[in-house]
C-alpha cells in the first residue's frame with residue numbers, strides 16, 4: 451500500500467510520528483484515516499472493521515495498542531461510556547472537553563475548560579501543579595431530554 455492516505459490529517463500525523471521517532475506503519479495510517487473519515491466517535495471494533503477493509507490481517511490487539519499510543523500523543527481523544535466501553539475520534543484542534551449523552555451515546559464537544567483557573571488555586575493552596583487533566587461530563591442531550 452503506497453501513499454493511499456494523503457489528506458492533511460495524515461500528513462500531520464506522519465510529521466508527528468517522525469518527530470516522535472515512530473514509524474508511519476500502514477496500520478497506524480489506516481487508523482488515522484478511518485477516524486478522520488468518520489464524523490462520529492468510533493468504537494474499537496468499528497475501527498477494526500474499517501481498517502480491515504484496507505488491511506485484512508489487522509488484529510484487535512494492534513488497533514488497541516495503536517489507539518493507546520495515539521491517545522498518549524494527544525492525536526486521538528478517547529471518550530468513556532458508562533458501560534465501560536470507549537470511543538475514539540481525532541482530537542479537536544483546540545483544547546476541549548466532551549459531554550456524553552447516556553441515553554443515545556451522542557458525544558458533544560465543548561470548547562471551554564473547567565480546569566482553567568484551578569491551576570493557580572491549587573498551586574497556592576497545596577503546591578500542586580497540574581500537568582494534565584481529564585474531564586468528561588455525562589448527562590442527557592437536548593433531544594433525549596424531551
Ligand SMILES: [Zn+2]
Nearest residue numbers: 551554591594
Ligand atoms: Zn441523547
Ligand SMILES: [Zn+2]
Nearest residue numbers: 545563564565
Ligand atoms: Zn481542559
